[in-house]
Amino acid sequence: MPKITIDGKTLEVAKGTTVLTAAQQLGVHIPRYCYHPKLSISGNCRMCLVEVEKAPKLMTACSTEAADGMVVHTATDKVKAARRDVLEFLLINHPLDCPICDQAGECGLQDYYMDYSRAKSRFAQADKVRREKRRVMGPHLVLDNERCILCTRCVRFCSEVTKTSELEVMERADHSFIDAKEGRALDNDYSLNIADICPVGAWTSRDFRFKQRVWFLKKTPGVCLGCATGCLTEIHHNEGVIYRIMPRPNADTNTWLCDPGRMAYKAAQAGDRLKKGVIKNGLIDLEPALREAASRIDEHHEAAAVLGSPWLSVEDNAALARFAKDGLKTKNYSFDFDPEQGIKDGILINKDPAPNAAGARKVKAAAGGLSFKELSAKVASGEIKVLVAEARAAGLLKEELKAGGARLIVFAMNRSEIPAGAYATLPYASYFETPGTFINFQGLERRTEPTAAAAEGVKPLWAVIGKLSAYSGGSLRLESAQDALKGI
Amino acid sequence: MISVKKVDNRPLNFLERIYLPEIVRGLLVTSRHFFVNLFNPKGMPTVQYPEQKLPLPHAAKERTRHRLKLRADGTPKCVACFMCQTACPAYCIRIEAAEYPDNPVEKSPAVFDIDLSRCVMCGMCVEACPEDAIAMDTLEIPGGALSRAQLKLTKEDLLMTLPGDPSDKGAANRLANEHMKSRGEA
Ligand code: SF4
Numbered sequence A: 001m002p003k004i005t006i007d008g009k010t011l012e013v014a015k016g017t018t019v020l021t022a023a024q025q026l027g028v029h030i031p032r033y034c035y036h037p038k039l040s041i042s043g044n045c046r047m048c049l050v051e052v053e054k055a056p057k058l059m060t061a062c063s064t065e066a067a068d069g070m071v072v073h074t075a076t077d078k079v080k081a082a083r084r085d086v087l088e089f090l091l092i093n094h095p096l097d098c099p100i101c102d103q104a105g106e107c108g109l110q111d112y113y114m115d116y117s118r119a120k121s122r123f124a125q126a127d128k129v130r131r132e133k134r135r136v137m138g139p140h141l142v143l144d145n146e147r148c149i150l151c152t153r154c155v156r157f158c159s160e161v162t163k164t165s166e167l168e169v170m171e172r173a174d175h176s177f178i179d180a181k182e183g184r185a186l187d188n189d190y191s192l193n194i195a196d197i198c199p200v201g202a203w204t205s206r207d208f209r210f211k212q213r214v215w216f217l218k219k220t221p222g223v224c225l226g227c228a229t230g231c232l233t234e235i236h237h238n239e240g241v242i243y244r245i246m247p248r249p250n251a252d253t254n255t256w257l258c259d260p261g262r263m264a265y266k267a268a269q270a271g272d273r274l275k276k277g278v279i280k281n282g283l284i285d286l287e288p289a290l291r292e293a294a295s296r297i298d299e300h301h302e303a304a305a306v307l308g309s310p311w312l313s314v315e316d317n318a319a320l321a322r323f324a325k326d327g328l329k330t331k332n333y334s335f336d337f338d339p340e341q342g343i344k345d346g347i348l349i350n351k352d353p354a355p356n357a358a359g360a361r362k363v364k365a366a367a368g369g370l371s372f373k374e375l376s377a378k379v380a381s382g383e384i385k386v387l388v389a390e391a392r393a394a395g396l397l398k399e400e401l402k403a404g405g406a407r408l409i410v411f412a413m414n415r416s417e418i419p420a421g422a423y424a425t426l427p428y429a430s431y432f433e434t435p436g437t438f439i440n441f442q443g444l445e446r447r448t449e450p451t452a453a454a455a456e457g458v459k460p461l462w463a464v465i466g467k468l469s470a471y472s473g474g475s476l477r478l479e480s481a482q483d484a485l486k487g488i
Numbered sequence B: 001m002i003s004v005k006k007v008d009n010r011p012l013n014f015l016e017r018i019y020l021p022e023i024v025r026g027l028l029v030t031s032r033h034f035f036v037n038l039f040n041p042k043g044m045p046t047v048q049y050p051e052q053k054l055p056l057p058h059a060a061k062e063r064t065r066h067r068l069k070l071r072a073d074g075t076p077k078c079v080a081c082f083m084c085q086t087a088c089p090a091y092c093i094r095i096e097a098a099e100y101p102d103n104p105v106e107k108s109p110a111v112f113d114i115d116l117s118r119c120v121m122c123g124m125c126v127e128a129c130p131e132d133a134i135a136m137d138t139l140e141i142p143g144g145a146l147s148r149a150q151l152k153l154t155k156e157d158l159l160m161t162l163p164g165d166p167s168d169k170g171a172a173n174r175l176a177n178e179h180m181k182s183r184g185e186a
């Protein structure tokens, strides 16, 4: 195992470790543009130059392997001068776009310029090389070639991570620019990661474009509920409005985030978010809607059924289970969801589009109940007269409901979610507005944290169920999500 | 220099405690001012603002009501970079950005509100602006409104060119200047 000394600190590293990662282990930050921990090493930007004793020239830390006895200096005058010069090269043709560039505030050029250069430009603005600006590339991205520093991170991402290889460096030398290969659109499922890894503002997101300056954004850790993979996310929001979702890299699941997952916040802020109850097709206030739903349930206490949902948190499923067992005292309930799970595309997207089948199974383990097959047979045969379910889970029983003719009482967040033929719909708060526990396909338990307040009158699902139970006799006394978890 | 005034907090004597002589003393001061001003109104320091205005000293001219400058083609010089909103210590600026479909400047303000009832007239927004788009040189001194709503300036209130303003000739923004030149407007 080679022993390497960086800025006077000695460290033993595994063979094959580069100087840059060794320095990182010692807490020494070496500036970099083209290096990315999850991409191959390219060594083209020269920002990471360091001084290695006995080497005739400065070496690139990202591509130099640590060797035994190597002595590295990262803060000598020579290194500082090299960084300043590299930055000057990169900035010669960089446009003065910071006022209109979304990257401003999290830009590699701005940050390193302030840290390592602060030099005045020696070149006239009029002489800057011009390139094509504001090119829409694919459904999610805009490319500004003038801002590009040709680090090739984007090109490597497309060829190594998504393996779709849409991008290429065209032409040579100072004519080089990034472009999609002929006839190719940049429409893979992970394209927005390119905007994240581009160290400058060459790639920016069309969705986030001009919405907000990044320094106003507050960051809350979150969990993606787009599929059973359950990637860790970071929710960027300001004044109760969510602006974008970024990946929170972790060793267990994800470095990246898929594009549909990043857009998941839109439904929570869509215009068709339900703020009131719906009876058949008419909006009515929540309280009368609850009363109406409760009296419909009361008509058939024995023949009422409750279906859990892999789209709901463990807490909300538990509340549904308590509603069935302690409130309705029915035997007709099911929390049995066992879809095929596993990474579908070799990157992140799961075969199971629901985030919490494992969480529902956890509730089943504690509360028992019918298997999904048994319940659907009962619904189809007409034995069940009222079914209480979450909207997307109710969608799984579409045919059976039609055949059996049971009244459907659903919980939904958006109007577009309501299944056809639903009798009553009750709104509930999304998991951007209320905490919830989810169990991903690997069995990892992950909790969402609220970033925004729900609209007035919209409550978490466990609270809606608590009220529903109070109206249909036999209150469950659900004061908090923790109450619902009792016995689970 | 800090001057120190020693306050004598001795207990009130009998004459002061019955108040009447002190009230008479106070009324005498008031009546002296009243009669002096009545017979010599020119000597009064009061100005009947806003009907009557004093000329502003040089530096104060740069601390009057804001305006947003225009380019020669009538578009705002502002590119909605949010620097002023970031710099404002009173949180009185609210901007929403929009995108030009054709103009290569790309970004412009859709909403630009200044709440003068919160503004402290510090001029930080003018300092922060990288496009020289906001100025506080209208020589209007805000204040004297009947409601807070009247003190709220929108983009339409703010956009103006002053007579002899050289700002619409060329801008800090290279793209805007080229765009105007290409359409023969510069
Ligand atoms: S567009 Fe960004 S990521 Fe791609 S080469 Fe240029 S600077 Fe690097």
Ligand code: FES
Pocket: A031, A032, A033, A034, A035, A042, A043, A044, A045, A046, A047, A048, A049, A060, A061, A062, A063
């Ligand atoms: S980070 Fe080493 S050369 Fe770019």
